[in-house]
Amino acid sequence: MKSGRLMITSTLICLHIGSAASGEAIPLVRRSASVAPPFIHRLPADVATPQFLQRTTGGRRHHAKKLQPLVWPAALSRLSAKPTQAEQEQQTKAPDASFEPISSTDAESPALRPFVILAVLTLVYLSNQWSRTLLYYLVDFNDSVSESLGPPTEAARRLINIDLGFDEKQYSFIASFGFTIFFSAAGFFAGGQVDKMSRRVATGLPALGWAAMTALQAGAQSFGQLFGLRVGQGVFMAFTTPAAYALLADIFPANQRATANSFYVSAVYLGQALASLSILLNEQLGWRAVTSIVAAFAATSGILSLLLVTDPRDATAGSQMARTIDEDKAGQGREEGERREVGVLGTWVDQRRVVGEVLSSDVVKLVILASVVRIAAGLSIGVWKGPLYRACFPDSMAAFSVLNAGIVGAVGAGSSLLGGALADRLAEKDESIRAWIPAVGSFLAAPLWMGVCLADSFELSAFLLLLEYLAAECWFGPTVAILQSNTPSQYRGTAQGLFQFSNLLSNTLPVLLGSLMTSFALKDVVAWGVAAAYMVSGGLFVALGQRIKAATAAPGGGRVDANITDATM
Numbered sequence: 001m002k003s004g005r006l007m008i009t010s011t012l013i014c015l016h017i018g019s020a021a022s023g024e025a026i027p028l029v030r031r032s033a034s035v036a037p038p039f040i041h042r043l044p045a046d047v048a049t050p051q052f053l054q055r056t057t058g059g060r061r062h063h064a065k066k067l068q069p070l071v072w073p074a075a076l077s078r079l080s081a082k083p084t085q086a087e088q089e090q091q092t093k094a095p096d097a098s099f100e101p102i103s104s105t106d107a108e109s110p111a112l113r114p115f116v117i118l119a120v121l122t123l124v125y126l127s128n129q130w131s132r133t134l135l136y137y138l139v140d141f142n143d144s145v146s147e148s149l150g151p152p153t154e155a156a157r158r159l160i161n162i163d164l165g166f167d168e169k170q171y172s173f174i175a176s177f178g179f180t181i182f183f184s185a186a187g188f189f190a191g192g193q194v195d196k197m198s199r200r201v202a203t204g205l206p207a208l209g210w211a212a213m214t215a216l217q218a219g220a221q222s223f224g225q226l227f228g229l230r231v232g233q234g235v236f237m238a239f240t241t242p243a244a245y246a247l248l249a250d251i252f253p254a255n256q257r258a259t260a261n262s263f264y265v266s267a268v269y270l271g272q273a274l275a276s277l278s279i280l281l282n283e284q285l286g287w288r289a290v291t292s293i294v295a296a297f298a299a300t301s302g303i304l305s306l307l308l309v310t311d312p313r314d315a316t317a318g319s320q321m322a323r324t325i326d327e328d329k330a331g332q333g334r335e336e337g338e339r340r341e342v343g344v345l346g347t348w349v350d351q352r353r354v355v356g357e358v359l360s361s362d363v364v365k366l367v368i369l370a371s372v373v374r375i376a377a378g379l380s381i382g383v384w385k386g387p388l389y390r391a392c393f394p395d396s397m398a399a400f401s402v403l404n405a406g407i408v409g410a411v412g413a414g415s416s417l418l419g420g421a422l423a424d425r426l427a428e429k430d431e432s433i434r435a436w437i438p439a440v441g442s443f444l445a446a447p448l449w450m451g452v453c454l455a456d457s458f459e460l461s462a463f464l465l466l467l468e469y470l471a472a473e474c475w476f477g478p479t480v481a482i483l484q485s486n487t488p489s490q491y492r493g494t495a496q497g498l499f500q501f502s503n504l505l506s507n508t509l510p511v512l513l514g515s516l517m518t519s520f521a522l523k524d525v526v527a528w529g530v531a532a533a534y535m536v537s538g539g540l541f542v543a544l545g546q547r548i549k550a551a552t553a554a555p556g557g558g559r560v561d562a563n564i565t566d567a568t569m
Helices: 002-022 050-056 062-080 085-092 114-139 143-148 150-159 160-164 166-196 199-217 224-239 238-251 254-285 287-308 312-316 352-358 362-392 394-426 435-452 458-474 478-483 487-502 508-516 522-553
Strands: none
Touching: 002 478, 050 085, 050 143, 050 508, 085 160, 114 166, 114 238, 114 254, 114 287, 114 362, 150 160, 150 287, 150 435, 160 458, 166 199, 166 224, 166 362, 166 487, 166 508, 199 224, 199 238, 199 287, 238 254, 238 312, 238 478, 238 487, 254 287, 254 394, 287 312, 287 522, 352 487, 362 435, 362 478, 362 487, 362 508, 394 435, 394 478, 435 458, 435 478, 435 522, 458 478, 478 487
16 A cells, blocks of 8 residues: 555656756645545655655655655656647646645745744743743842841842742742743643644744733732742743744754754843843832833744744645645545654654654763753752852842843853854764763863852952853753754654753752752852762763764764755745
């Protein structure tokens, strides 16, 4: 039966390939249900290439190999032959009424469209991070600093922990584990859904959702209300990165992905920089007004995403490209409603099997494990950096707000972009370079962070913080590029969801550090805990680099997507 399907598919392609002689897109069309074969697509002029055949057969190489000898010779002969006068006349005629034209805008998309999408996605992610990390800069657990703010009403206006009445342990829970447990669980679900739905919708609508949750936080009257709204915020935010990374992997070729990913992740640092600068706004407006401003920004980013982001899959949805399609069931004795998977969406695929296939790669497992430890270090810094500086340098908080914003926003983002660009440039000769870059960054960051925490002066601590961000933040773009390159394209949303779900483990470190602060000094706990995480993650990235080198050196080794044509806009 499978051979029959392949013969039918190849015959259809050969019959229509002749219209590609002019170099235009080939508008294969779908007949009405009573007369149509089911697998009709709008195909580009180079449809008969082996890469396209592999994609069309759902990434099944043995199917593609069967199709290739049937289609390729016929395609070459039709492409090289001059069209007859009858064929030229036929091409200019309007389609028959029994045909339903299938449109696609992919080929007509301007060259700058991927960069516009990247910019908007980055804006949405910036909003995500600003909304998420704002809480870190609205608390103070130093009693002397709180008293210096004046009357209790003034302290409550500026400090959310004073207003709502929660302590360090509650803060460490709500800022990390309590938020991420729902964020990660929702991310696992979101990853599978992103593989099936429009990435434009999966980016824009959740942004409006967390904007609403953030706005409601501005009116919270208790720790319980704040916690519930943080949970809702995390659930909506869970859709952001799986949708964005899957979309970026489709619109940028493999040799540009680390750079694109690094530009996108620069929003983490810019969002945290804005959160740090919010200290200045907080002094003038209070935490409730500042939270409302952040919510308005989030809503704006969501609307822009819905208006400006385009998903190449949306344009092909009408033609059933990359979707499960009904096969002709007449006389074939198959069960009613049987479907087969075609293309990159992976619709109707059993999620458990997909997860198993993604995790079958040793490289992917090492990527996730190394990232869990590396993210634990970063989260601990994010959660405890503000309280650390308030405790160690209480008279320098205004200067810290500005310097930290500059360090995080400029140096952090610059390090991320530099790491991605280096990875894309050097990985052409050695793919394992993508793992060595974060390994070196982690090893350098460990002693620098120790210096940040133990420095005697604010100036020295801030200078070491600058060097720490420069060394540490080069890791994310190359790491995600490894994950994308070793995951089948139709499962990239699921892979990113797994990556996000693993963050749940990362959040145990900030909570553990918070519990230790009842017995040890804050600066000692944060210094040693984060430095240890950096060293462990560096070792795991070294192991990842060795595994990649071994895989690429083995016969038939290489990236999963090495033989899969990248989708472009």
